[in-house]
Amino acid sequence: MIGEEELLERAIAWRRSGRRVAIATVVSTWGSSPRPAGSHLVVDEEGHMLGSVSGGCIEGAVVKEAMEVMRGAPPKLLEFGVSDEQAWQVGLACGGRVQVWVEAVE
Amino acid sequence: MRLELLERLTAACRAKRAVCLVRFLESQEAALVVDGEVVIGGPLPEDVREAADRALRLDRSLTVETSRGRTFFEVFNPPLRLVIVGAVHIAQALAPMAAMTGYRVVVVDPRRAFASADRFPDVALSTDWPDEALTQLGLDRRTAVVTLTHDPKLDDPALDVALRSPAFYIAALGSSRTHAKRLERLRALGHDEAALARIHGPAGLDIGAVSPAEIALSILAEMTMVLRKGYSFRRPGREEACA
Numbered sequence: 259m260i261g262e263e264e265l266l267e268r269a270i271a272w273r274r275s276g277r278r279v280a281i282a283t284v285v286s287t288w289g290s291s292p293r294p295a296g297s298h299l300v301v302d303e304e305g306h307m308l309g310s311v312s313g314g315c316i317e318g319a320v321v322k323e324a325m326e327v328m329r330g331a332p333p334k335l336l337e338f339g340v341s342d343e344q345a346w347q348v349g350l351a352c353g354g355r356v357q358v359w360v361e362a363v364e
Numbered sequence: 365m366r367l368e369l370l371e372r373l374t375a376a377c378r379a380k381r382a383v384c385l386v387r388f389l390e391s392q393e394a395a396l397v398v399d400g401e402v403v404i405g406g407p408l409p410e411d412v413r414e415a416a417d418r419a420l421r422l423d424r425s426l427t428v429e430t431s432r433g434r435t436f437f438e439v440f441n442p443p444l445r446l447v448i449v450g451a452v453h454i455a456q457a458l459a460p461m462a463a464m465t466g467y468r469v470v471v472v473d474p475r476r477a478f479a480s481a482d483r484f485p486d487v488a489l490s491t492d493w494p495d496e497a498l499t500q501l502g503l504d505r506r507t508a509v510v511t512l513t514h515d516p517k518l519d520d521p522a523l524d525v526a527l528r529s530p531a532f533y534i535a536a537l538g539s540s541r542t543h544a545k546r547l548e549r550l551r552a553l554g555h556d557e558a559a560l561a562r563i564h565g566p567a568g569l570d571i572g573a574v575s576p577a578e579i580a581l582s583i584l585a586e587m588t589m590v591l592r593k594g595y596s597f598r599r600p601g602r603e604e605a606c607a
């Protein structure tokens with residue numbers, strides 16, 4: 259298991275090697291959520307992932323948004339939770355709610 | 365996020381600095397605070413700096429409303445460490461309790477009969493002389509030092525090194541009378557009153573602890589309080605000294 263600092267170092271290495279990279283960060287949580295604020299998911303243009311922002315429930319959706327951000331879309335604040343329409347497709351089985359900030363490394 | 369900011373951040377983490385990445389979620393700007401100094405994205409409003417300090421002290425990343433809108437404070441603190449001087453009975457309780465609480469624990473005792481692997485399974489041990497061991501470990505502001513030997517020739521060199529470091533918690537086991545004598549010896553080594561006030565002695569919160577495990581608990585409780593709140597209950601009026 260690698261720490262959050264190491265994840266960011268990997269993101270730097272990926273970026274330096276010429277790959278497009280986005281970083282997703284848990285910025286707020288409510289109720290029970292699998293990963294605390296400050297957890298990261300590092301994504302490259304081919305969809306390679308490092309780290310996590312949940313127990314695997316929302317990573318797919320976050321990667322999709324990360325792709326858009328890497329293609330030039332502005333940073334985004336995503337929200338996931340059971341109250342969300344998406345809940346049953348990309349929801350948190352634990353019943354928690356999280357906000358995830360996604361931005362590209364420039 | 366700019367690559368340069370990310371590089372400054374990880375370099376500061378490697379150097380074991382206290383780092384707070386500040387992200388203004390509305391303006392999408394970012395700032396980097398290293399050891400209380402704004403190195404990128406400054407100057408910052410007072411309330412933002414205060415929130416960054418608070419997040420670092422709590423050791424918890426969080427989002428709050430500030431004068432610059434919703435702001436995420438992302439904390440990167442160096443790992444917590446506890447150096448226990450004296451591989452005694454209390455250390456046998458304190459080492460696993462502190463490990464469970466998230467500390468990397470090292471037990472230092474040059475007396476090999478005490479510092480043995482069968483007395484301390486799964487604990488990092490050093491049989492170097494305490495001042496050498498502590499110097500080599502490199503005490504930082506996320507390190508706690510607790511001396512438990514009651515023996516001045518082991519405790520004093522450890523405290524001498526600890527007082528010259530930014531260790532956040534320094535405690536020494538021993539009665540008030542023992543502690544007064546200890547302070548006198550350390551004063552003779554050139555430590556002034558402000559330095560001596562950093563030592564929590566007798567170690568631990570006064571919870572009426574009797575058994576070794578209870579004493580370990582009282583020490584761990586005080587260590588936690590100083591870490592999270594910046595002061596200890598035990599000595600009213602000395603709060604600033606512990607910060």
